[in-house]
Amino acid sequence: MPPPDCGNGWWNATTTKxxxxxxxxxxxxSPTMPCPECEECSTGSSVAAFESNNSNTTPSLVMAGIGGAAIVLVLGAIHKYFTRGSRRNEYSPIPN
Structure with a gap:
């Protein structure tokens, strides 16, 4: 009896699959029931429902942006402090 057709695979005789x-x-x-529709979305006020659900998103994003900028400034100051003059020590000054 020939092995079954595995399509893009091969028949493994030890595992028999x-x-x-x-x-x-x-x-x-497949879903057994259709997805429930919300009353606000079906009446056409989806924009108002979106805005009422996401009213706290904007302050959170602003605070995240300010926090990210503060971290970048602190890391930049630390980098500048520790690398101060390290690149200039390798060069000799040009006489005037």
Whole structure:
């Protein structure tokens, strides 16, 4: 009896199943019920619902930006302090 057709794989006689270099994706189950619709989205006020749900996002982003800028400034000052003059010591000054 010939081995079964494994498509892009090969029949492994020791495990008695098809083997693949990259395994095929698992089949996904289809949803049993449709997704529920929210009342605000179905009435056409999706922009208002989005804005009311994300009202705290803008201050958070501003604070994250300020915090990131402060970190960059501190790291830049530390870098400048520790590398002060280290590149200039290798050169001899040009006479006037």
């Amino acid at each position: 098809c083997d693949y270099w990259i395994p095929p994706p698992d089949p996904t189950m």
